[in-house]
Amino acid sequence: MLTSKAFPTFEGRLLLSGDLVTEAAEDFGHLSHQKPIALLQPASSEDVSKLIRFASENQLPVTARGQGHSMGGQALTAGGVVIDTRSLSKIRSLDPDGVWAEVGLTWSALNKQTLLKGLVVPALTDHSRLSIGGVLSVGGISGQAFRFGAQVDTVEALEVVTSQGEIIRCSQQQEQELFVSCLGGLGQFAIITAAKLMLVDAPERVRTYEALYPSPEIFLALQMQLCHEGYFDYVAGLAVPSPAGGWGFLVQASKFYRREHPPNNHICAEMLYPKPVELTLHDRSLTEFLDRGDEQERELKEAGLWGVPHPWLVQFCPRSNSLECLTALASAFKPADIGNGVIALYPLLSKPTQASFLCLPNSKECFLIGVLSNVLSPTQERTAKLVEQKRVLFAKGQALGTKLYPVGLLPQRGEWAEHYGERWMLFQERKKRFDPLGILGTNLKIE
Numbered sequence: 001m002l003t004s005k006a007f008p009t010f011e012g013r014l015l016l017s018g019d020l021v022t023e024a025a026e027d028f029g030h031l032s033h034q035k036p037i038a039l040l041q042p043a044s045s046e047d048v049s050k051l052i053r054f055a056s057e058n059q060l061p062v063t064a065r066g067q068g069h070s071m072g073g074q075a076l077t078a079g080g081v082v083i084d085t086r087s088l089s090k091i092r093s094l095d096p097d098g099v100w101a102e103v104g105l106t107w108s109a110l111n112k113q114t115l116l117k118g119l120v121v122p123a124l125t126d127h128s129r130l131s132i133g134g135v136l137s138v139g140g141i142s143g144q145a146f147r148f149g150a151q152v153d154t155v156e157a158l159e160v161v162t163s164q165g166e167i168i169r170c171s172q173q174q175e176q177e178l179f180v181s182c183l184g185g186l187g188q189f190a191i192i193t194a195a196k197l198m199l200v201d202a203p204e205r206v207r208t209y210e211a212l213y214p215s216p217e218i219f220l221a222l223q224m225q226l227c228h229e230g231y232f233d234y235v236a237g238l239a240v241p242s243p244a245g246g247w248g249f250l251v252q253a254s255k256f257y258r259r260e261h262p263p264n265n266h267i268c269a270e271m272l273y274p275k276p277v278e279l280t281l282h283d284r285s286l287t288e289f290l291d292r293g294d295e296q297e298r299e300l301k302e303a304g305l306w307g308v309p310h311p312w313l314v315q316f317c318p319r320s321n322s323l324e325c326l327t328a329l330a331s332a333f334k335p336a337d338i339g340n341g342v343i344a345l346y347p348l349l350s351k352p353t354q355a356s357f358l359c360l361p362n363s364k365e366c367f368l369i370g371v372l373s374n375v376l377s378p379t380q381e382r383t384a385k386l387v388e389q390k391r392v393l394f395a396k397g398q399a400l401g402t403k404l405y406p407v408g409l410l411p412q413r414g415e416w417a418e419h420y421g422e423r424w425m426l427f428q429e430r431k432k433r434f435d436p437l438g439i440l441g442t443n444l445k446i447e
Protein backbone atom coordinates (compact mmCIF):
# COMPACT_ATOMS: atom_id res chain seq x y z
CA MET A 1 0.00 0.00 0.00
CA LEU A 2 1.32 3.44 -0.96
CA THR A 3 1.79 6.04 1.78
CA SER A 4 2.01 9.77 1.14
CA LYS A 5 5.81 9.47 1.58
CA ALA A 6 5.97 7.32 -1.52
CA PHE A 7 4.48 10.12 -3.66
CA PRO A 8 6.50 13.09 -4.86
CA THR A 9 5.88 16.43 -3.13
CA PHE A 10 3.35 18.72 -4.75
CA GLU A 11 2.68 22.42 -4.57
CA GLY A 12 -1.02 21.46 -4.26
CA ARG A 13 -2.56 18.93 -1.85
CA LEU A 14 -2.35 15.15 -1.98
CA LEU A 15 -5.02 13.45 0.13
CA LEU A 16 -5.11 9.77 1.05
CA SER A 17 -8.30 9.96 3.09
CA GLY A 18 -11.02 12.35 4.18
CA ASP A 19 -14.24 13.75 2.75
CA LEU A 20 -12.90 14.61 -0.69
CA VAL A 21 -11.52 11.10 -1.19
CA THR A 22 -14.84 9.61 -0.05
CA GLU A 23 -16.78 11.97 -2.36
CA ALA A 24 -14.56 10.94 -5.30
CA ALA A 25 -15.70 7.33 -4.89
CA GLU A 26 -19.09 8.23 -6.42
CA ASP A 27 -20.51 10.44 -9.12
CA PHE A 28 -23.89 12.04 -9.86
CA GLY A 29 -25.14 8.67 -11.13
CA HIS A 30 -24.61 6.96 -7.74
CA LEU A 31 -24.61 3.65 -9.57
CA SER A 32 -21.18 2.45 -8.49
CA HIS A 33 -18.75 3.06 -5.65
CA GLN A 34 -15.01 2.90 -6.31
CA LYS A 35 -12.56 4.37 -3.87
CA PRO A 36 -9.33 5.91 -5.15
CA ILE A 37 -6.11 5.39 -3.17
CA ALA A 38 -5.40 9.11 -3.32
CA LEU A 39 -6.70 12.40 -4.63
CA LEU A 40 -4.54 15.25 -5.89
CA GLN A 41 -5.69 18.85 -5.88
CA PRO A 42 -3.01 20.21 -8.20
CA ALA A 43 -1.83 23.79 -7.87
CA SER A 44 -0.56 23.80 -11.44
CA SER A 45 -0.03 21.77 -14.61
CA GLU A 46 3.44 20.95 -13.22
CA ASP A 47 1.77 19.14 -10.31
CA VAL A 48 -0.30 17.13 -12.79
CA SER A 49 2.88 16.30 -14.70
CA LYS A 50 4.67 15.12 -11.52
CA LEU A 51 1.76 12.88 -10.64
CA ILE A 52 1.55 11.38 -14.11
CA ARG A 53 5.28 10.61 -14.17
CA PHE A 54 4.97 8.94 -10.78
CA ALA A 55 1.86 7.01 -11.89
CA SER A 56 3.53 5.70 -15.03
CA GLU A 57 6.59 4.55 -13.07
CA ASN A 58 4.28 2.72 -10.66
CA GLN A 59 1.65 1.58 -13.20
CA LEU A 60 -1.05 3.44 -11.24
CA PRO A 61 -4.38 4.34 -12.90
CA VAL A 62 -5.11 8.07 -13.04
CA THR A 63 -8.48 9.69 -13.69
CA ALA A 64 -9.33 13.36 -14.00
CA ARG A 65 -12.45 14.55 -12.22
CA GLY A 66 -14.12 17.92 -12.59
CA GLN A 67 -17.53 18.20 -10.94
CA GLY A 68 -18.14 14.42 -10.95
CA HIS A 69 -21.47 14.93 -12.74
CA SER A 70 -21.02 11.84 -14.92
CA MET A 71 -23.45 9.03 -14.31
CA GLY A 72 -21.60 5.88 -15.33
CA GLY A 73 -18.44 5.94 -13.21
CA GLN A 74 -16.45 7.80 -15.89
CA ALA A 75 -14.53 9.84 -13.30
CA LEU A 76 -14.02 7.04 -10.76
CA THR A 77 -11.03 4.81 -10.22
CA ALA A 78 -10.69 1.85 -7.91
CA GLY A 79 -7.16 1.74 -6.57
CA GLY A 80 -5.93 4.66 -8.68
CA VAL A 81 -5.41 8.39 -8.18
CA VAL A 82 -8.05 11.00 -8.91
CA ILE A 83 -6.90 14.40 -10.12
CA ASP A 84 -9.50 16.79 -8.73
CA THR A 85 -9.20 19.56 -11.30
CA ARG A 86 -11.34 22.03 -9.35
CA SER A 87 -8.10 23.54 -8.00
CA LEU A 88 -7.08 24.48 -11.55
CA SER A 89 -9.36 27.48 -11.78
CA LYS A 90 -7.44 30.45 -13.12
CA ILE A 91 -8.22 32.54 -16.17
CA ARG A 92 -4.85 32.94 -17.89
CA SER A 93 -5.88 35.54 -20.47
CA LEU A 94 -9.11 37.04 -21.71
CA ASP A 95 -9.72 39.27 -24.73
CA PRO A 96 -12.11 39.32 -27.72
CA ASP A 97 -9.80 36.82 -29.41
CA GLY A 98 -10.69 34.16 -26.86
CA VAL A 99 -10.15 33.06 -23.30
CA TRP A 100 -7.44 30.78 -21.94
CA ALA A 101 -9.00 29.16 -18.89
CA GLU A 102 -7.92 26.36 -16.61
CA VAL A 103 -10.28 23.45 -16.89
CA GLY A 104 -11.38 23.05 -13.28
CA LEU A 105 -13.40 26.25 -13.60
CA THR A 106 -17.09 25.74 -14.04
CA TRP A 107 -18.68 27.32 -17.09
CA SER A 108 -20.72 29.43 -14.71
CA ALA A 109 -17.56 30.86 -13.09
CA LEU A 110 -16.04 31.39 -16.54
CA ASN A 111 -19.15 33.29 -17.70
CA LYS A 112 -18.92 35.67 -14.76
CA GLN A 113 -15.43 36.73 -15.91
CA THR A 114 -16.12 36.94 -19.64
CA LEU A 115 -19.38 38.85 -19.14
CA LEU A 116 -17.43 41.62 -17.39
CA LYS A 117 -15.96 42.26 -20.85
CA GLY A 118 -19.29 41.86 -22.65
CA LEU A 119 -18.25 38.45 -24.05
CA VAL A 120 -19.51 34.91 -23.68
CA VAL A 121 -18.68 31.45 -25.06
CA PRO A 122 -20.93 30.65 -28.04
CA ALA A 123 -22.55 27.45 -26.74
CA LEU A 124 -23.25 26.16 -23.23
CA THR A 125 -24.75 23.08 -21.64
CA ASP A 126 -28.04 23.54 -19.80
CA HIS A 127 -26.33 23.10 -16.45
CA SER A 128 -23.51 25.61 -16.15
CA ARG A 129 -21.90 24.17 -13.01
CA LEU A 130 -20.02 21.49 -14.91
CA SER A 131 -16.25 21.79 -15.29
CA ILE A 132 -14.73 22.98 -18.55
CA GLY A 133 -12.56 19.83 -18.66
CA GLY A 134 -15.46 17.47 -17.95
CA VAL A 135 -17.62 18.90 -20.72
CA LEU A 136 -14.79 19.10 -23.27
CA SER A 137 -14.04 15.45 -22.56
CA VAL A 138 -17.54 14.39 -23.61
CA GLY A 139 -18.68 16.94 -26.20
CA GLY A 140 -21.09 19.50 -24.75
CA ILE A 141 -24.49 19.62 -26.43
CA SER A 142 -26.91 22.48 -26.05
CA GLY A 143 -29.77 24.29 -27.73
CA GLN A 144 -27.08 26.24 -29.61
CA ALA A 145 -25.53 23.09 -31.08
CA PHE A 146 -27.55 23.40 -34.30
CA ARG A 147 -25.59 26.60 -34.99
CA PHE A 148 -22.17 26.11 -33.38
CA GLY A 149 -21.89 22.33 -33.09
CA ALA A 150 -20.86 20.76 -29.80
CA GLN A 151 -18.86 22.80 -27.30
CA VAL A 152 -15.72 20.93 -28.36
CA ASP A 153 -16.12 22.68 -31.71
CA THR A 154 -15.69 26.07 -30.08
CA VAL A 155 -12.24 25.17 -28.70
CA GLU A 156 -9.21 26.67 -30.40
CA ALA A 157 -6.38 25.09 -28.41
CA LEU A 158 -5.66 22.98 -25.37
CA GLU A 159 -2.88 22.63 -22.86
CA VAL A 160 -2.56 18.99 -21.86
CA VAL A 161 -0.33 16.78 -19.75
CA THR A 162 0.50 13.66 -21.72
CA SER A 163 0.76 10.20 -20.23
CA GLN A 164 4.54 10.72 -20.22
CA GLY A 165 4.09 13.82 -18.06
CA GLU A 166 4.94 16.36 -20.77
CA ILE A 167 3.01 19.64 -20.70
CA ILE A 168 2.18 20.61 -24.26
CA ARG A 169 -0.10 22.89 -26.23
CA CYS A 170 -2.08 21.44 -29.05
CA SER A 171 -4.48 22.80 -31.66
CA GLN A 172 -5.45 22.25 -35.29
CA GLN A 173 -2.04 23.69 -36.21
CA GLN A 174 0.14 22.00 -33.58
CA GLU A 175 0.02 18.39 -32.33
CA GLN A 176 -3.26 18.13 -34.23
CA GLU A 177 -3.91 14.43 -33.59
CA LEU A 178 -3.57 14.83 -29.85
CA PHE A 179 -5.87 17.88 -29.92
CA VAL A 180 -8.71 16.21 -31.83
CA SER A 181 -8.36 13.05 -29.72
CA CYS A 182 -8.61 14.85 -26.37
CA LEU A 183 -11.76 16.76 -27.39
CA GLY A 184 -14.58 14.35 -26.59
CA GLY A 185 -11.86 11.83 -25.70
CA LEU A 186 -13.34 10.72 -22.34
CA GLY A 187 -10.03 11.39 -20.58
CA GLN A 188 -8.33 8.58 -22.50
CA PHE A 189 -5.46 10.37 -24.20
CA ALA A 190 -4.10 13.05 -21.83
CA ILE A 191 -5.17 15.24 -18.92
CA ILE A 192 -6.45 18.60 -20.15
CA THR A 193 -5.22 21.43 -17.92
CA ALA A 194 -6.31 24.55 -19.85
CA ALA A 195 -8.35 25.43 -22.92
CA LYS A 196 -8.56 28.35 -25.29
CA LEU A 197 -12.22 28.96 -26.04
CA MET A 198 -13.91 31.13 -28.65
CA LEU A 199 -15.88 34.14 -27.42
CA VAL A 200 -18.71 36.10 -29.00
CA ASP A 201 -20.44 39.37 -28.06
CA ALA A 202 -22.81 38.72 -25.19
CA PRO A 203 -26.47 39.64 -25.65
CA GLU A 204 -28.14 41.42 -22.72
CA ARG A 205 -31.30 39.40 -22.42
CA VAL A 206 -32.93 36.17 -23.52
CA ARG A 207 -36.60 35.64 -24.26
CA THR A 208 -37.70 32.01 -24.26
CA TYR A 209 -40.96 30.82 -25.83
CA GLU A 210 -42.20 27.45 -24.63
CA ALA A 211 -44.83 25.87 -26.87
CA LEU A 212 -46.61 22.73 -25.72
CA TYR A 213 -47.83 20.08 -28.18
CA PRO A 214 -49.56 16.75 -27.60
CA SER A 215 -47.96 15.26 -30.72
CA PRO A 216 -44.31 14.13 -30.75
CA GLU A 217 -44.34 14.32 -34.54
CA ILE A 218 -45.18 18.03 -34.63
CA PHE A 219 -42.73 18.66 -31.82
CA LEU A 220 -39.78 17.06 -33.66
CA ALA A 221 -40.65 18.65 -37.00
CA LEU A 222 -40.99 22.12 -35.47
CA GLN A 223 -37.64 21.92 -33.67
CA MET A 224 -35.87 21.07 -36.92
CA GLN A 225 -37.76 23.73 -38.82
CA LEU A 226 -36.73 26.40 -36.30
CA CYS A 227 -33.09 25.33 -36.66
CA HIS A 228 -33.24 25.69 -40.43
CA GLU A 229 -35.01 29.05 -40.25
CA GLY A 230 -32.25 30.28 -37.94
CA TYR A 231 -34.27 33.11 -36.34
CA PHE A 232 -34.03 31.76 -32.80
CA ASP A 233 -30.61 31.46 -31.16
CA TYR A 234 -31.41 28.48 -28.98
CA VAL A 235 -33.70 25.57 -29.87
CA ALA A 236 -34.36 22.58 -27.62
CA GLY A 237 -37.27 20.62 -26.25
CA LEU A 238 -38.55 18.44 -23.47
CA ALA A 239 -41.06 15.66 -23.07
CA VAL A 240 -42.71 16.66 -19.79
CA PRO A 241 -45.40 15.02 -17.65
CA SER A 242 -48.75 16.09 -19.06
CA PRO A 243 -51.59 16.99 -16.66
CA ALA A 244 -53.75 14.56 -18.65
CA GLY A 245 -51.26 11.74 -17.91
CA GLY A 246 -48.46 10.54 -20.19
CA TRP A 247 -46.19 13.03 -21.94
CA GLY A 248 -46.60 16.48 -23.42
CA PHE A 249 -43.97 17.86 -25.79
CA LEU A 250 -42.52 21.29 -25.15
CA VAL A 251 -40.56 23.18 -27.81
CA GLN A 252 -38.20 25.72 -26.23
CA ALA A 253 -37.05 28.50 -28.56
CA SER A 254 -35.01 31.43 -27.27
CA LYS A 255 -34.09 34.71 -28.84
CA PHE A 256 -31.02 36.62 -27.57
CA TYR A 257 -31.35 40.39 -27.74
CA ARG A 258 -30.20 43.78 -26.62
CA ARG A 259 -32.67 45.97 -24.75
CA GLU A 260 -33.11 48.39 -27.63
CA HIS A 261 -34.20 45.57 -29.99
CA PRO A 262 -36.59 43.24 -28.14
CA PRO A 263 -38.09 40.38 -30.16
CA ASN A 264 -41.58 40.86 -31.50
CA ASN A 265 -43.82 38.44 -29.58
CA HIS A 266 -46.38 38.29 -32.36
CA ILE A 267 -43.79 37.30 -34.99
CA CYS A 268 -42.20 34.75 -32.65
CA ALA A 269 -45.56 33.19 -31.82
CA GLU A 270 -46.33 32.87 -35.52
CA MET A 271 -43.14 30.89 -36.02
CA LEU A 272 -44.34 28.38 -33.46
CA TYR A 273 -46.74 26.79 -35.87
CA PRO A 274 -49.11 24.88 -35.71
CA LYS A 275 -50.66 26.71 -32.80
CA PRO A 276 -49.54 25.06 -29.55
CA VAL A 277 -52.01 24.07 -26.83
CA GLU A 278 -50.12 26.35 -24.48
CA LEU A 279 -47.55 29.09 -25.05
CA THR A 280 -45.55 30.61 -22.22
CA LEU A 281 -42.84 33.21 -22.23
CA HIS A 282 -39.85 33.79 -19.94
CA ASP A 283 -37.84 36.95 -20.25
CA ARG A 284 -34.51 36.84 -18.40
CA SER A 285 -31.13 38.49 -18.16
CA LEU A 286 -28.39 36.53 -19.92
CA THR A 287 -26.93 35.46 -16.56
CA GLU A 288 -30.30 34.18 -15.37
CA PHE A 289 -30.65 32.24 -18.60
CA LEU A 290 -27.13 30.76 -18.45
CA ASP A 291 -27.54 29.74 -14.81
CA ARG A 292 -31.10 28.40 -15.20
CA GLY A 293 -29.76 24.96 -14.29
CA ASP A 294 -29.30 26.24 -10.71
CA GLU A 295 -33.07 26.52 -10.35
CA GLN A 296 -33.52 22.93 -11.60
CA GLU A 297 -30.80 21.77 -9.20
CA ARG A 298 -32.55 23.56 -6.33
CA GLU A 299 -35.90 21.98 -7.25
CA LEU A 300 -34.37 18.50 -7.47
CA LYS A 301 -32.65 19.02 -4.11
CA GLU A 302 -35.89 20.20 -2.49
CA ALA A 303 -37.68 17.15 -3.86
CA GLY A 304 -34.91 14.88 -2.52
CA LEU A 305 -33.97 13.87 -6.07
CA TRP A 306 -30.46 15.30 -6.42
CA GLY A 307 -28.59 12.68 -4.38
CA VAL A 308 -30.49 9.60 -5.64
CA PRO A 309 -29.27 7.27 -8.42
CA HIS A 310 -29.55 8.73 -11.92
CA PRO A 311 -29.41 6.04 -14.59
CA TRP A 312 -29.58 8.41 -17.57
CA LEU A 313 -29.76 7.09 -21.10
CA VAL A 314 -28.56 9.70 -23.58
CA GLN A 315 -28.38 8.93 -27.28
CA PHE A 316 -27.94 10.68 -30.59
CA CYS A 317 -30.65 9.60 -32.96
CA PRO A 318 -30.79 10.18 -36.73
CA ARG A 319 -33.65 12.44 -37.79
CA SER A 320 -35.21 9.71 -39.93
CA ASN A 321 -35.76 7.44 -36.89
CA SER A 322 -36.26 10.09 -34.24
CA LEU A 323 -40.03 9.70 -34.06
CA GLU A 324 -39.75 5.95 -33.65
CA CYS A 325 -37.02 6.35 -31.05
CA LEU A 326 -38.86 9.03 -29.04
CA THR A 327 -42.13 7.10 -29.20
CA ALA A 328 -40.37 3.94 -27.98
CA LEU A 329 -38.86 5.80 -25.04
CA ALA A 330 -42.03 7.70 -24.20
CA SER A 331 -44.11 4.53 -24.22
CA ALA A 332 -41.53 2.48 -22.27
CA PHE A 333 -41.45 5.01 -19.45
CA LYS A 334 -44.34 6.91 -17.92
CA PRO A 335 -43.19 10.05 -16.10
CA ALA A 336 -43.57 8.25 -12.75
CA ASP A 337 -41.33 5.38 -13.93
CA ILE A 338 -38.40 7.76 -14.21
CA GLY A 339 -39.00 9.51 -10.90
CA ASN A 340 -40.65 12.58 -12.38
CA GLY A 341 -37.68 13.07 -14.66
CA VAL A 342 -37.94 14.41 -18.20
CA ILE A 343 -36.88 13.42 -21.68
CA ALA A 344 -34.67 16.16 -23.11
CA LEU A 345 -34.17 16.72 -26.83
CA TYR A 346 -31.69 18.88 -28.70
CA PRO A 347 -31.73 19.17 -32.50
CA LEU A 348 -28.41 19.10 -34.35
CA LEU A 349 -27.66 19.90 -37.97
CA SER A 350 -24.83 18.14 -39.71
CA LYS A 351 -21.64 19.98 -38.98
CA PRO A 352 -18.38 18.10 -39.11
CA THR A 353 -17.05 17.96 -35.56
CA GLN A 354 -13.35 18.43 -34.90
CA ALA A 355 -13.49 15.83 -32.11
CA SER A 356 -12.25 12.51 -33.52
CA PHE A 357 -14.18 10.37 -31.07
CA LEU A 358 -17.45 12.19 -30.57
CA CYS A 359 -19.66 9.65 -32.31
CA LEU A 360 -22.70 11.06 -34.10
CA PRO A 361 -25.10 9.14 -36.33
CA ASN A 362 -24.36 9.16 -40.01
CA SER A 363 -27.15 11.61 -40.80
CA LYS A 364 -27.55 15.22 -41.93
CA GLU A 365 -29.88 15.98 -39.03
CA CYS A 366 -30.15 14.31 -35.68
CA PHE A 367 -31.46 14.75 -32.15
CA LEU A 368 -29.79 14.20 -28.83
CA ILE A 369 -32.42 12.40 -26.77
CA GLY A 370 -31.79 11.98 -23.06
CA VAL A 371 -34.01 10.07 -20.65
CA LEU A 372 -33.08 11.87 -17.43
CA SER A 373 -34.26 9.51 -14.69
CA ASN A 374 -34.26 9.81 -10.93
CA VAL A 375 -34.75 6.64 -8.88
CA LEU A 376 -37.36 7.43 -6.22
CA SER A 377 -36.96 5.66 -2.86
CA PRO A 378 -34.00 3.82 -4.34
CA THR A 379 -33.33 0.17 -3.68
CA GLN A 380 -30.67 -1.85 -5.47
CA GLU A 381 -33.41 -3.83 -7.15
CA ARG A 382 -35.31 -0.79 -8.43
CA THR A 383 -32.16 0.85 -9.74
CA ALA A 384 -30.93 -2.35 -11.41
CA LYS A 385 -34.31 -2.80 -13.08
CA LEU A 386 -34.22 0.68 -14.56
CA VAL A 387 -30.64 0.22 -15.76
CA GLU A 388 -31.60 -3.08 -17.38
CA GLN A 389 -34.65 -1.51 -19.09
CA LYS A 390 -32.41 1.21 -20.46
CA ARG A 391 -29.89 -1.33 -21.75
CA VAL A 392 -32.70 -3.04 -23.66
CA LEU A 393 -33.85 0.29 -25.11
CA PHE A 394 -30.27 1.19 -25.98
CA ALA A 395 -29.93 -2.09 -27.91
CA LYS A 396 -33.19 -1.30 -29.73
CA GLY A 397 -31.92 2.22 -30.39
CA GLN A 398 -28.75 0.85 -31.98
CA ALA A 399 -30.91 -0.96 -34.50
CA LEU A 400 -32.36 2.49 -35.35
CA GLY A 401 -28.88 3.94 -35.88
CA THR A 402 -28.52 5.71 -32.52
CA LYS A 403 -25.15 6.41 -30.91
CA LEU A 404 -24.64 6.70 -27.18
CA TYR A 405 -23.58 10.05 -25.74
CA PRO A 406 -21.38 8.55 -23.04
CA VAL A 407 -22.32 10.78 -20.09
CA GLY A 408 -24.75 8.33 -18.51
CA LEU A 409 -25.17 4.69 -19.39
CA LEU A 410 -21.96 3.50 -21.09
CA PRO A 411 -21.15 0.81 -23.59
CA GLN A 412 -19.96 -2.24 -21.65
CA ARG A 413 -16.69 -4.11 -22.12
CA GLY A 414 -16.78 -5.58 -25.64
CA GLU A 415 -19.36 -3.02 -26.89
CA TRP A 416 -16.93 -0.17 -27.55
CA ALA A 417 -15.87 -1.42 -30.98
CA GLU A 418 -19.47 -1.05 -32.11
CA HIS A 419 -19.76 2.34 -30.41
CA TYR A 420 -16.75 3.72 -32.27
CA GLY A 421 -17.66 1.87 -35.47
CA GLU A 422 -15.32 2.76 -38.30
CA ARG A 423 -13.23 4.87 -35.86
CA TRP A 424 -12.45 1.93 -33.59
CA MET A 425 -9.08 1.10 -35.21
CA LEU A 426 -8.11 4.76 -35.04
CA PHE A 427 -9.17 4.90 -31.40
CA GLN A 428 -6.99 1.90 -30.56
CA GLU A 429 -4.04 3.26 -32.51
CA ARG A 430 -4.23 6.67 -30.78
CA LYS A 431 -4.74 5.10 -27.36
CA LYS A 432 -1.60 3.00 -27.85
CA ARG A 433 0.34 6.05 -29.03
CA PHE A 434 -0.81 8.60 -26.45
CA ASP A 435 -1.31 6.31 -23.43
CA PRO A 436 0.91 3.28 -24.10
CA LEU A 437 0.77 2.05 -20.49
CA GLY A 438 -3.02 2.37 -20.40
CA ILE A 439 -3.11 4.32 -17.11
CA LEU A 440 -5.68 6.99 -18.05
CA GLY A 441 -9.42 6.69 -17.48
CA THR A 442 -9.31 2.93 -16.91
CA ASN A 443 -12.78 2.73 -15.36
CA LEU A 444 -14.44 3.04 -18.77
CA LYS A 445 -13.03 -0.36 -19.76
CA ILE A 446 -12.81 0.60 -23.41
CA GLU A 447 -12.23 -2.83 -24.96
Ligand SMILES: Cc1cc2nc3c(=O)[nH]c(=O)nc-3n(C[C@H](O)[C@H](O)[C@H](O)COP(=O)(O)OP(=O)(O)OC[C@H]3O[C@@H](n4cnc5c(N)ncnc54)[C@H](O)[C@@H]3O)c2cc1C
Pocket residue numbers: 027028063064065066067068069070071074075085103124125126127130131132133134135137138139140141142186187188190191192193407441
Ligand atom coordinates in the same frame (compact mmCIF):
# COMPACT_ATOMS: atom_id res chain seq x y z
C1 LIG B 1 -27.63 18.07 -14.15
C2 LIG B 1 -26.82 17.75 -15.39
C3 LIG B 1 -27.08 18.45 -16.56
C4 LIG B 1 -26.35 18.17 -17.71
N1 LIG B 1 -26.62 18.87 -18.85
C5 LIG B 1 -25.92 18.61 -19.97
C6 LIG B 1 -26.17 19.33 -21.18
O1 LIG B 1 -27.04 20.21 -21.25
N2 LIG B 1 -25.41 19.03 -22.27
C7 LIG B 1 -24.41 18.08 -22.23
O2 LIG B 1 -23.74 17.89 -23.23
N3 LIG B 1 -24.17 17.39 -21.11
C8 LIG B 1 -24.89 17.62 -19.99
N4 LIG B 1 -24.63 16.90 -18.86
C9 LIG B 1 -23.59 15.87 -18.90
C10 LIG B 1 -22.23 16.51 -18.60
O3 LIG B 1 -21.86 17.38 -19.66
C11 LIG B 1 -21.13 15.46 -18.47
O4 LIG B 1 -21.48 14.49 -17.55
C12 LIG B 1 -19.81 16.13 -18.07
O5 LIG B 1 -18.75 15.24 -18.34
C13 LIG B 1 -19.82 16.52 -16.61
O6 LIG B 1 -18.78 17.40 -16.31
P1 LIG B 1 -17.98 17.18 -14.95
O7 LIG B 1 -17.13 18.36 -14.74
O8 LIG B 1 -18.88 16.81 -13.87
O9 LIG B 1 -17.08 15.95 -15.41
P2 LIG B 1 -16.67 14.64 -14.59
O10 LIG B 1 -17.87 13.81 -14.33
O11 LIG B 1 -15.86 15.01 -13.44
O12 LIG B 1 -15.77 13.91 -15.70
C14 LIG B 1 -16.36 13.46 -16.88
C15 LIG B 1 -15.35 12.73 -17.77
O13 LIG B 1 -14.39 13.64 -18.25
C16 LIG B 1 -13.09 13.28 -17.83
N5 LIG B 1 -12.39 14.51 -17.47
C17 LIG B 1 -12.81 15.45 -16.61
N6 LIG B 1 -11.92 16.45 -16.57
C18 LIG B 1 -10.93 16.13 -17.42
C19 LIG B 1 -9.71 16.74 -17.79
N7 LIG B 1 -9.34 17.90 -17.27
N8 LIG B 1 -8.89 16.10 -18.66
C20 LIG B 1 -9.24 14.90 -19.18
N9 LIG B 1 -10.38 14.27 -18.86
C21 LIG B 1 -11.22 14.88 -18.00
C22 LIG B 1 -13.31 12.37 -16.63
O14 LIG B 1 -12.21 11.52 -16.40
C23 LIG B 1 -14.56 11.65 -17.04
O15 LIG B 1 -14.27 10.63 -17.96
C24 LIG B 1 -25.34 17.16 -17.69
C25 LIG B 1 -25.10 16.46 -16.51
C26 LIG B 1 -25.84 16.75 -15.37
C27 LIG B 1 -25.58 15.96 -14.12
